[in-house]
Amino acid sequence: MAKLTPKERMKIPRQGMPERDADERNKDFKEVNLGFQKELSKLEADRCLQCKERQCVAGCPVGIDIPLFLEHIAADDMEAAARLLLDANTLPGITGRVCPQEEQCEMVCVRGKGKGVPVAIGHLERYVADWARENFDLKQILDKPSGFKVAIVGSGPAGLTAAGELAKKGHDVTIFEALHEPGGVLVYGIPEFRLPNKVIESEVNRLREMGIKIITNVVIGRTFTVSELMEQEGFDAVFIANGAGLPIFLNIPGENLKGVFSANEYLTRVNLMRAYDFPNYDTPVFVGERVVVLGGGNVAMDSVRTAKRLGAKEAILYYRRTRKEMPARDEEIHHAEQEDIIFKFLVSPVGIIGDEEGWVCGIECLQMELGEPDDSGRRRPIPIKGSEFVTKCDLVIEAIGTRANPLLTATTPDLKVNQWGYIEADETGATSIKGVYAGGDIIRGSATVILAMGDGKQSAAAIDRYLRDEKKTPSSAATTGAVASS
Amino acid sequence: MFRILDARQLASDVKWFKIEAPLVARHRQPGQFAIIRLDETGERIPLTIADCDHEAGTIELIVKAIGKTTIAMCEKGKGDAITDVMGPLGMPTEMENFGHVVLVGGGVGTAVIYPLAAGLRKIGNHVTSITGGRTKELVVLEEELAKVSDRVFATTDDGSYGYKGTVADKLKELMAAKDRPIGAVYAAGPVPMMKALADLTRPAGIKTIVSLNPIMVDGTGMCGGCRVTIGGKSKFACCDGPEFDGHQVDFKELADRLTAYRQQEKASLDLQTQRRCRAEAKLQAT
Numbered sequence: 001m002a003k004l005t006p007k008e009r010m011k012i013p014r015q016g017m018p019e020r021d022a023d024e025r026n027k028d029f030k031e032v033n034l035g036f037q038k039e040l041s042k043l044e045a046d047r048c049l050q051c052k053e054r055q056c057v058a059g060c061p062v063g064i065d066i067p068l069f070l071e072h073i074a075a076d077d078m079e080a081a082a083r084l085l086l087d088a089n090t091l092p093g094i095t096g097r098v099c100p101q102e103e104q105c106e107m108v109c110v111r112g113k114g115k116g117v118p119v120a121i122g123h124l125e126r127y128v129a130d131w132a133r134e135n136f137d138l139k140q141i142l143d144k145p146s147g148f149k150v151a152i153v154g155s156g157p158a159g160l161t162a163a164g165e166l167a168k169k170g171h172d173v174t175i176f177e178a179l180h181e182p183g184g185v186l187v188y189g190i191p192e193f194r195l196p197n198k199v200i201e202s203e204v205n206r207l208r209e210m211g212i213k214i215i216t217n218v219v220i221g222r223t224f225t226v227s228e229l230m231e232q233e234g235f236d237a238v239f240i241a242n243g244a245g246l247p248i249f250l251n252i253p254g255e256n257l258k259g260v261f262s263a264n265e266y267l268t269r270v271n272l273m274r275a276y277d278f279p280n281y282d283t284p285v286f287v288g289e290r291v292v293v294l295g296g297g298n299v300a301m302d303s304v305r306t307a308k309r310l311g312a313k314e315a316i317l318y319y320r321r322t323r324k325e326m327p328a329r330d331e332e333i334h335h336a337e338q339e340d341i342i343f344k345f346l347v348s349p350v351g352i353i354g355d356e357e358g359w360v361c362g363i364e365c366l367q368m369e370l371g372e373p374d375d376s377g378r379r380r381p382i383p384i385k386g387s388e389f390v391t392k393c394d395l396v397i398e399a400i401g402t403r404a405n406p407l408l409t410a411t412t413p414d415l416k417v418n419q420w421g422y423i424e425a426d427e428t429g430a431t432s433i434k435g436v437y438a439g440g441d442i443i444r445g446s447a448t449v450i451l452a453m454g455d456g457k458q459s460a461a462a463i464d465r466y467l468r469d470e471k472k473t474p475s476s477a478a479t480t481g482a483v484a485s486s
Numbered sequence: 487m488f489r490i491l492d493a494r495q496l497a498s499d500v501k502w503f504k505i506e507a508p509l510v511a512r513h514r515q516p517g518q519f520a521i522i523r524l525d526e527t528g529e530r531i532p533l534t535i536a537d538c539d540h541e542a543g544t545i546e547l548i549v550k551a552i553g554k555t556t557i558a559m560c561e562k563g564k565g566d567a568i569t570d571v572m573g574p575l576g577m578p579t580e581m582e583n584f585g586h587v588v589l590v591g592g593g594v595g596t597a598v599i600y601p602l603a604a605g606l607r608k609i610g611n612h613v614t615s616i617t618g619g620r621t622k623e624l625v626v627l628e629e630e631l632a633k634v635s636d637r638v639f640a641t642t643d644d645g646s647y648g649y650k651g652t653v654a655d656k657l658k659e660l661m662a663a664k665d666r667p668i669g670a671v672y673a674a675g676p677v678p679m680m681k682a683l684a685d686l687t688r689p690a691g692i693k694t695i696v697s698l699n700p701i702m703v704d705g706t707g708m709c710g711g712c713r714v715t716i717g718g719k720s721k722f723a724c725c726d727g728p729e730f731d732g733h734q735v736d737f738k739e740l741a742d743r744l745t746a747y748r749q750q751e752k753a754s755l756d757l758q759t760q761r762r763c764r765a766e767a768k769l770q771a772t
Contacts, residue, residue, distance in 0.1 A: 178706050180523055180530075180570040217572035219706055223509050245708035249720060256713060256720065256739055258746045265709035273529065273703070279757045282529040282554060283703070284750030358742040405707050407725060482512060 006049050014117040015044040022338035026308050029192040029276050032335055033097070036127040038076075045073035047111060047119045055108035056121065061454035062095075062161075064088045066105060066121055073124060082132040085125065086140075090164035090207070091157060091453065093133060093199040094186060096126030098298075099450045100329045133202050140210050143170035147474040148467045151176060151235040153220045153408065156184025157449045158241035158440030160207060161456030162463075166239075167210040169464045174235075174483065175212060178219040181272060184243055185441075186449065188272040189264070191302050193309070194332075197271075215483070221408035224482075226415070226436060233483050234475045237435045237463045240423060241456065244441035246405040249398060250294075254352030259286060259360035263295070263303045263399035270306050287311045288395025292363050294318050294349055295399030296326040301333065303397045304341050315341050316393070320348040320368050320381040346370070348381060350388065352396055364390045402446045420445070429459030435471070437463055487567040491544060496626045497619075499551045500594055501560045502536075508543025510535070510573040516601040517579030517697070517729055520545065521705040523570040524558055531555050532702045532724070534598045534674075535574060545571075548597035548626070554754040575705050576728045583610040584669025584693070588660060589635070590616045590653050590683060592675020596627045598697045599674050603634040612636050612666070616656050618675075622647035654682045661690060668692050673732065674699075677741040684732035694732035698723045700740060701747065715739055 018034040019025075025032050036044065048070040056066040065084060072081035085092045101107075101122035112118035132138070148171045152159045155177040163173045181187055183200045208214065220226060220242070229235045247262035249255055266285065269275040273283035291307040293300050296319035308315035317336070319326060322345045326333060337343070346368040353362035367387035370379035404421035416424040416432035422443055429437040439455025441447060492504040510520055519534045537546040551560040562568070579602050587606050589599040596617045607613045613634070618641040619625035625640045625647060632638045640648030641656050649656050653675070661668060673683045674697040687694045700712040700723050707725040714723050717734035721727065 178572070179704065180572070217570050218509060219572065219575070222574055223513065223572075245706075247708065247710045249710065249713075251720070256715060256743065258743060262710040265703055265711045268703055268709055274527075278750065279754045281527045282754055284747050284754070358745075402708075407707055482509060 004046055009047055009049055010111075012043060012047045014047065014120055015040045015123075017120070017123050019335070022335075022340070025193065026305070026339035029309060031196055032193050033123075033126075035130060036123055038078075041124055041127045042074050042076060044120050045070040045124060048074075049110060051110050053110060055110070056105040059105040059108045061104065061450045062089050062457055064125075069128075070119065070121075070124065073128065078128060078131050079136060081128045082136045083138070085128055086132065086138055089125075089453070090161045090456075091203050091449075092125055092129035093203055094157070094195060095450055095453070096122055096124075096129050097195050097199070098190060098329075098448075099125075100448060102330045104450070130199075133199070138206065140168065140206075142168055142210060145172065146170040146467065148172065148236045148471070149174070149234055149474065150463060150467075151229045151233070151238045152241060153226075153238065154178075154184055154241040154243055154440070154442075155182035155204075155214055155216075156241060156243050156440060156452065157186060158452035158456040158459075159184070159239065160204065161453040162239045162241065162439065162460040163212045163456075164207055164210065165457055165460030166463060167207070167212050169460075171464070171467070173212045175214045176218040176220050176224075177214060177216045178242075179272065180216050182214050182216065185245075188268045189299065189302070191267065191271055191306055192276075193305070194302070219407065221411045226408070226412045226433070230435060230475070236467055236471055236475050237437065239429070239456075239459055239463060240408065240431070240436065240438040240442060241440040241452070242405065242408055242442055244402050244404050244422070244446045246403045247398070248401045248403060250349060250400065252349060252351050254354055254360070255398075257352055257354040257360045258358050259288065259394060260352055260396045261286075261398070263293075263299045263397050264402065266303055266397050267299070267306065270310070276306075276310060285310065286395055288393065290314045290316070290393045291395040291397065292316050292318055292391060292393040293397045293399055295401075296321065296328060297399065297401075298328045298332055300399035301328045301336055303399045305332075305336055305339060307395065307397070308339055308341060312395070316391075317341060317343050318347045318349065318363075318365065319343070319345055321370060321378060322346060325378045346381065348383060353390065360394055360396050362390050362392050363396055364388055402441075404442055404445075427458070428462035429455060430462060430466075435466065487569060488571040490562055490564055490566045490568065493563045496548065498623050499560070500624075500626050501549050501551070503547045503549065503559075503562075504544050505547060505568065505571060506543060507545050507571045507573075510571055511538045511540055511543045511545050514538045514540075514545060514574040515578035516581075516605050518574035518576045519705075519728065520547070520571055520573035521575060521702065522547075522559075522568055522572075524555060524562075525569050528569065529555055530570075530703055530705065532575070532699075532705060532728075534601070534697070536597045536601055545573075548594060548600075550594035553751050554758050557755070558758070572705065575724060577726065579605070579672075579695075579729060581605050581609055582670070586612045586614065586666050586669050588614045588616065588657060588668050588671045589631075590618070590657060590671060590673040590675070591627070592618050592653055592673075592679040593620075593624055594626065595673075595675030595679070595697075596631070599672050600627050600631060600634075602672055603631060606672075607634060607636070611669070614660065615639070616641060616653050618642070618653035618656070618679075620644065652682070653679060654686055657683060658686060661686070661692070670695065671732075672729075673697075677737055677744065680732060680735075681737035681741075684735065684737070688733050695729050696732040696735060697728045698730060698735065698740060699728070700743060
């Protein structure tokens with residue numbers, strides 16, 4: 001088949017992602033995006049000019065060879081596309097759905113210059129990942145066993161990625177997960193309608209097939225300490241990827257009233273514990289009629305869209321800056337607007353009001369205006385004196401951010417942390433303890449899935465180098481066998 | 487899966503379990519708890535670890551059958567399994583030699599103070615334990631406490647057994663005894679009980695440590711569902727507690743927050759009862 005000329009490619013418009021109807025989808029938890037079909041994918045892949053600049057590759061935190069990937073799709077060689085994708089990216093069905101492509105690969109795509117529209121790289125990644133899940137058995141080839149054992153703390157994106165990379169290098173990998181299901185924020189934080197659990201399950205199983213062990217219900221910092229992992233359980237290196245799961249509360253009056261949640265609690269009940277299916281699942285959650293969610297990031301979006309789906313008549317988002325400054329993914333904001341989410345900008349809460357029975361019945365806020373940029377580079381919100389107003393509501397969700405959970409660092413005294421409790425690590429993830437590396441939100445603060453994965457890849461490479469070049473001999477510590485017998 | 491190695495009824499609605507959970511048992515110290523999930527559709531609930539055997543890799547849990555999960559758990563016996571057991575969680579009890587300590591347990595709260603007795607005695611405390619219940623059938627662990635305490639008193643509100651009165655009444659009596667002043671009180675039980683004890687000891691300046699029981703989801707500090715107000719500041723019971731200075735606790739707020747899911751708890755229990763009635767009816771019909 002003759003290759004397209006650049007002119008022909010430029011003529012192809014960006015193919016839209018088929019979505020479920022907004023009024024239908026905002027009442028259940030099934031996935032919003034329906035996915036490309038094969039012909040649509042080939043057409044979209046042909047929009048790539050196969051340009052010399054290839055800035056998209058540098059824009060990808062896990063360095064996927066995007067132009068080659070797109071070429072394979074356009075040539076209908078899905079197996080080659082899948083192989084390339086899985087070689088660079090352990091969790092493509094996940095990143096294809098949750099990456100902020102508009103800030104990464106698609107931001108630098110030359111098709112997006114001027115009035116142009118970038119190639120839908122994210123949607124194509126999702127297509128190939130989903131195709132691979134159904135049609136392609138990778139049979140990952142692993143290097144021969146190295147004799148080294150690596151422990152990974154946390155089964156979120158950083159931990160899962162590091163595990164995959166280390167297993168490919170022949171190392172014996174065990175992931176320790178505190179909760180009862182692997183996935184970390186992927187499974188407790190991101191809702192089904194954005195990232196179905198079956199996608200996560202399938203990608204985690206691919207890792208299990210590589211011989212990676214996942215032990216749930218183990219809290220490193222309580223069940224074992226990091227030093228015990230190395231000194232008593234025979235691990236030669238440890239990668240700490242336990243996330244930044246400590247919810248930030250505003251410390252305003254009324255925060256402990258019934259009906260006030262951290263987004264973490266609200267989403268964990270619904271996503272991990274499947275409270276949307278109560279009472280078939282035992283964990284309950286509140287269904288407010290008029291729900292106010294505080295925040296402007298992806299977690300706030302997830303929370304307010306979940307509240308709508310659970311049955312809120314009005315699901316309202318309160319953000320202290322404007323739409324332009326919202327850190328949430330474009331697609332999420334766009335989907336939320338379609339789903340009847342009410343947005344109120346330039347407001348900040350000062351107190352939560354309760355009724356005589358201790359339930360939330362309102363929230364008092366101040367109007368804000370934007371001043372000079374702050375440390376984040378965004379314009380600082382400034383309260384307007386005397387502008388207090390009260391909104392009636394029966395559920396308040398605080399999605400204003402999370403910080404490092406001190407549970408692990410508190411029992412690892414030699415591990416250097418900064419003033420915020422994040423682990424200090426160099427560009428490879430090396431910490432102040434030899435053989436101990438860290439990556440993901442625990443080193444950078446709450447950020448994205450893909451950045452965590454990038455850390456996982458980098459640290460896995462660094463750990464591999466450390467084991468082969470520095471450590472050289474696997475640990476001969478007589479293990480208590482506690483892990484092996486569990 | 488975590489196997490139940492042994493189980494025994496302690497009272498009509500209170501059951502004792504010995505569970506195989508080697509990783510939980512390894513480091514467990516008195517005062518810590520575990521989070522369990524019975525099966526795939528189950529909720530996560532915290533249960534105090536009443537005892538453990540580090541070498542054998544077992545933990546002991548004492549459960550009162552009140553809601554859907556605890557009722558279902560109390561129907562399990564030796565040989566059955568629990569899907570998830572996670573721990574040990576929470577800050578271990580700070581053991582100090584106060585001279586004379588009084589441990590007060592109300593109902594199944596006695597399972598919470600029982601693990602503290604041996605450790606406190608070991609470091610030199612004279613340990614007086616009080617186990618109270620509304621009526622004789624609801625008093626638990628008297629025998630077990632007698633083995634690890636210097637004195638044990640059982641109390642019943644209705645006088646059907648032991649001392650007639652509440653645990654607070656008994657404590658008041660002990661406080662009045664000049665021959666053995668009390669250095670500290672450790673208490674666990676229903677919120678009104680813990681509040682009453684704290685109110686009693688506050689004017690006397692007797693250090694009072696209470697073990698709080700808010701609703702929990704993850705148990706590792708990532709959701710904030712278990713937040714309590716201590717001395718005006720918000721703390722997470724799962725990580726900063728579960729033990730706190732009783733004189734600083736906002737008991738009213740805790741009691742209130744514990745009622746949050748009453749409706750859902752009832753719906754869950756009703757559904758379980760309905761399903762069982764239907765299943766029984768089906769069996770009878772065959």
